[in-house]
Amino acid sequence: MADLTIEARGLIKRFGKKTALDGLDLAVEPGQVVAVLGPNGAGKTTFVRSVATLLRLDSGELRVAGIDVRREPEAVRRVIGLAGQYASVEPAMTGRENLEMVARLYGQPARTARANATRVLERFGLAGDADRLARTYSGGMRRKLDLGASLVSTPRLLLLDEPTTGLDPRARIELWDAIDGLVEHGTDVLLTTQYLEEAERLAGHIVIIDHGRVVASGPPAQLKRRVGGNVLEVHVRDRADLAKVAASLARPGHAEPQVDEATCVVSVGAGDQAGIGGLIAGLRAIDDAGVELADISVRQPKLEEVFLALTGQESAGQARVRATK
Amino acid sequence: MTTIAATGRRRATLPASTVLIAKRAVLSFLRTPQLVVLGTVQLVGILVTFRYVFGGAFGTSQGLPYVDFAVPGFIAAGVPFTLIGTAVVMAEDLHTGFIDRLRSLPFPSAAVLAGRVLADSVVLTWSLAIATAVGFAIGFRLHGSILQGLAAFGLCLVFGLAFSWVFMTLGLLAGNGQAAQGLAMLIFPLTFGSSAYVPVETMPGWLRAFAENQPITSMADAVRALALGGHAQDFLGHSAAYYVIRSLMWSAGIMIVFFALAVACFRRR
Ligand SMILES: Nc1ncnc2c1ncn2[C@@H]1O[C@H](COP(=O)(O)OP(=O)(O)O)[C@@H](O)[C@H]1O
Ligand SMILES: [Mg+2]
Numbered sequence: 001m002a003d004l005t006i007e008a009r010g011l012i013k014r015f016g017k018k019t020a021l022d023g024l025d026l027a028v029e030p031g032q033v034v035a036v037l038g039p040n041g042a043g044k045t046t047f048v049r050s051v052a053t054l055l056r057l058d059s060g061e062l063r064v065a066g067i068d069v070r071r072e073p074e075a076v077r078r079v080i081g082l083a084g085q086y087a088s089v090e091p092a093m094t095g096r097e098n099l100e101m102v103a104r105l106y107g108q109p110a111r112t113a114r115a116n117a118t119r120v121l122e123r124f125g126l127a128g129d130a131d132r133l134a135r136t137y138s139g140g141m142r143r144k145l146d147l148g149a150s151l152v153s154t155p156r157l158l159l160l161d162e163p164t165t166g167l168d169p170r171a172r173i174e175l176w177d178a179i180d181g182l183v184e185h186g187t188d189v190l191l192t193t194q195y196l197e198e199a200e201r202l203a204g205h206i207v208i209i210d211h212g213r214v215v216a217s218g219p220p221a222q223l224k225r226r227v228g229g230n231v232l233e234v235h236v237r238d239r240a241d242l243a244k245v246a247a248s249l250a251r252p253g254h255a256e257p258q259v260d261e262a263t264c265v266v267s268v269g270a271g272d273q274a275g276i277g278g279l280i281a282g283l284r285a286i287d288d289a290g291v292e293l294a295d296i297s298v299r300q301p302k303l304e305e306v307f308l309a310l311t312g313q314e315s316a317g318q319a320r321v322r323a324t325k
Numbered sequence: 326m327t328t329i330a331a332t333g334r335r336r337a338t339l340p341a342s343t344v345l346i347a348k349r350a351v352l353s354f355l356r357t358p359q360l361v362v363l364g365t366v367q368l369v370g371i372l373v374t375f376r377y378v379f380g381g382a383f384g385t386s387q388g389l390p391y392v393d394f395a396v397p398g399f400i401a402a403g404v405p406f407t408l409i410g411t412a413v414v415m416a417e418d419l420h421t422g423f424i425d426r427l428r429s430l431p432f433p434s435a436a437v438l439a440g441r442v443l444a445d446s447v448v449l450t451w452s453l454a455i456a457t458a459v460g461f462a463i464g465f466r467l468h469g470s471i472l473q474g475l476a477a478f479g480l481c482l483v484f485g486l487a488f489s490w491v492f493m494t495l496g497l498l499a500g501n502g503q504a505a506q507g508l509a510m511l512i513f514p515l516t517f518g519s520s521a522y523v524p525v526e527t528m529p530g531w532l533r534a535f536a537e538n539q540p541i542t543s544m545a546d547a548v549r550a551l552a553l554g555g556h557a558q559d560f561l562g563h564s565a566a567y568y569v570i571r572s573l574m575w576s577a578g579i580m581i582v583f584f585a586l587a588v589a590c591f592r593r594r
Pocket of ligand 2: 045085161
């Protein structure tokens with residue numbers, strides 16, 4: 001049987017008094033994209049950095065492709081690629097020069113490095129801009145170049161820390177497309193994100209973490225089922241109708257509709273098939289009662305709603321946001 | 326697994342990866358006009374200010390034109406200024422994850438620091454060459470032999486090597502570019518409180534005590550002594566060898582301490 005791509009047991013990492021990883025357990029099977037989903041401060045970057053051999057764990061066991069990260073960091077570095085939270089390319093070098101430098105640092109001879117750089121540039125649609133300085137690239141191109149830098153050596157595991165943070169929607173979609181298909185080329189991917197939507201789009205397996213521990217994990221569909229599926233939002237014109245709408249959309253055995261007075265919105269998890277039937281009946285009743293609706297929409301659950309549903313608590317990030325208000 | 330075997334066995338050596346890292350740093354210098362301008366005019370600016378604002382070239386001191394005494398001191402004391410950027414770049418590289426990316430690659434990570442030092446030496450050679458040329462242009466004349474002149478130049482590079490480790494440490498400690506810039510400013514009191522710009526004899530007692538016992542004074546004096554050749558004894562009180570050895574001891578001390586500190590900071594990250 002092939003080794004697990006990542007096998008983490010009881011990882012603990014403290015920075016002074018702050019515990020960034022608090023007994024994190026995680027196993028990544030070969031041949032898939034795994035998303036580590038969590039709010040700011042959850043420990044995502046700390047986990048990625050420990051897999052990338054960049055920091056010393058206080059305790060726990062961590063293996064990458066069967067190799068012990070603590071005992072053989074250099075062997076681990078040969079099988080991983082890392083693209084951090086910021087695009088770490090040299091702005092004063094061209095796209096090609098950046099890739100060739102990384103390839104050479106992987107130990108490739110000049111010719112191989114050049115060939116690999118060209119291959120990556122073509123694959124990510126950067127061939128036309130290969131000889132322009134990276135400082136002239138758009139944010140999205142820079143991210144693609146950064147991603148490509150890790151792929152000049154065909155790593156077995158690619159680590160992507162919040163690869164789309166700070167990108168505009170179009171660049172984000174382009175980067176998603178670039179990440180697609182990596183697995184077919186023999187590279188497993190572990191990425192971190194704060195967006196359920198992104199995790200669902202890219203990953204076959206999602207691990208939700210908070211406070212340095214795993215809160216829940218599983219395939220996206222399964223996790224979404226646990227949190228009540230997509231969210232229906234009903235936007236009323238008259239604030240006075242909010243209570244009536246919430247009551248109509250309430251169904252026994254499902255999560256309570258949430259009312260937001262400020263925006264005049266009632267939101268409720270759609271739930272399973274029966275739940276959807278209940279919602280349609282509820283909407284009909286609202287219509288029959290003559291309530292005027294401004295808008296109606298269905299969206300993905302937000303990370304905060306996922307946390308609430310899975311743990312009954314708000315996440316550390318949300319608690320902090322609340323505390324500073 | 327086959328792909329790993331194909332790409333994984335080779336490893337970039339320390340010298341090869343040092344050159345790769347240095348090349349990136351030099352390119353980023355050459356292709357950032359602000360840096361080139363700064364690196365080129367910093368030393369020159371001091372010399373020209375001295376010559377045309379203070380009219381310094383006209384004076385004489387004990388029968389020698391003052392400019393012959395001032396230029397080598399200014400250039401030696403200006404070495405740290407030309408390397409302040411190292412602290413900033415190092416901090417930025419840390420901040421943006423560039424160093425993380427490098428450290429996640431399978432080459433000896435010592436090359437990250439060694440490459441920076443190499444690049445600093447290249448850039449400093451350039452700045453010193455320009456400054457020396459401008460020094461001659463504004464009237465400086467070498468009294469020592471050509472060999473002593475070259476030794477003076479080489480000595481400045483050695484000082485640069487030492488300060489390169491100082492600024493790398495500050496950059497690694499600072500964590501971001503602005504903080505690094507702030508920390509690097511610590512070099513100003515050290516430089517201006519030296520014999521480079523003002524004779525220590527004219528300083529108030531406490532400052533004089535400081536100036537006489539700090540590295541920049543000894544570096545400025547060493548380069549001066551070499552440039553003055555046979556006049557060194559009369560002017561400075563000791564032979565050139567005395568000052569050179571003193572400044573080399575300072576350089577070695579600084580290098581050892583800050584090498585250790587830089588490596589410790591680098592590992593801690
Ligand atoms: N170098 C560090 N020094 C001190 N605290 C740190 C350091 N790195 C991370 N932390 C802390 O550890 C926790 C987890 O951080 P991080 O892994 O960066 O979270 P995420 O990437 O999920 O936002 C945070 O509370 C953060 O403040
Ligand atoms: Mg992070």
